[in-house]
Amino acid sequence: MMEAFIRPLGTRSLFEARQQLGSRLFLIAASLFYLSPMYWMVVTAFKSDQELAEFPPTLWPHELVWQNFDQATKTFPFLPYLGNTIFYAALTVLGSVLSNFVVAYGFSRIKWPGRDLLFYPVIASIFIFVQFPVNPITMVPMFSFFSGLGLVNSFLPLVLPTFLGNPFFIFLLRQFMLQIPPSLSEAARLDGANEFQIMGRVILPLTRPALLVVALLAGVNAWNDFLGPLIYLQSDKLYTLSLGLTFFKTMHRIQFNLMMAASCLVVLPVILVFLCFQRFFLQGVNLGSGK
Secondary structure, eight states: OHHHHHHHHHHHHHHHHHHHHHHHHHHHHHHHHHHHHHHHHHHHHTOOHHHHTOSSOOSSOSSOOTHHHHHHHHHTTHHHHHHHHHHHHHHHHHHHHHHHHHHHHHHHTOOOTTHHHHHHHHHHGGGTOOSSSOOTTTHHHHHHHHHHTTOOSSSHHHHGGGGGOOHHHHHHHHHHHHTSOHHHHHHHHHTTOOHHHHIIIIIHHHTHHHHHHHHHHHHHHHHHOOHHHHHHOOSGGGOOHHHHHHHHHHHOSSOHHHHHHHHHHHHHHHHHHHHHHHHHHHHHHHHHTTO
């Protein structure tokens, strides 16, 4: 009797172990597949011109040519473009955090007539804003609007929309705030705190993981944004790294090692930011999704 009970348990545990092993092997293979372009970019960035001409191509450089990175930054104005990109990303993060936090607070912590009904159009607008902050649907009317105001060839057309909220960020922050007990807000009201004090002193510190997710996503989107700067920035003094890297490719099409070195320098800050804040990023996404 006991053997008949133990045998299915052992068979089941062995099946679960094989299933977990198979899923992990699949994830490892998928990770290697998606990391292979980045690996090839890094390897090519360290190769010399002579080694690039070899066939078949080498999987690892014979000698690490660190001068490629220095030469790549001198071939186009890397530092000015870097400053423009940091400025654009910083304003985008500021606008995204402020606007989406306030709107999400109103949809989650304040009761007013038609609140839940009005939230449905906000969710539906996610399908319109398919690209952040510029998308093909609103590209032409938005350009006509900012052109009529004389704001083209500046960062204002790129930054101002971020201060008006993003539907996905609003949804993420709202779901996060709904999990905060309402008793905390009620206790603060009993102590005489107004709505702005509750929002800033009670809810804001508890929403930091979700706000960090919003800041990371908004900053990465602004850092990698190509279409927005291409449309609104007409002076090369205002170019960001995404535009500068594109023009670098057209000017130095044959020098793949320099092009890959410049690409590594553009991608490196994003990787470092994610590695430093990945724990908070995952925490904010999990709590924001209601898990």
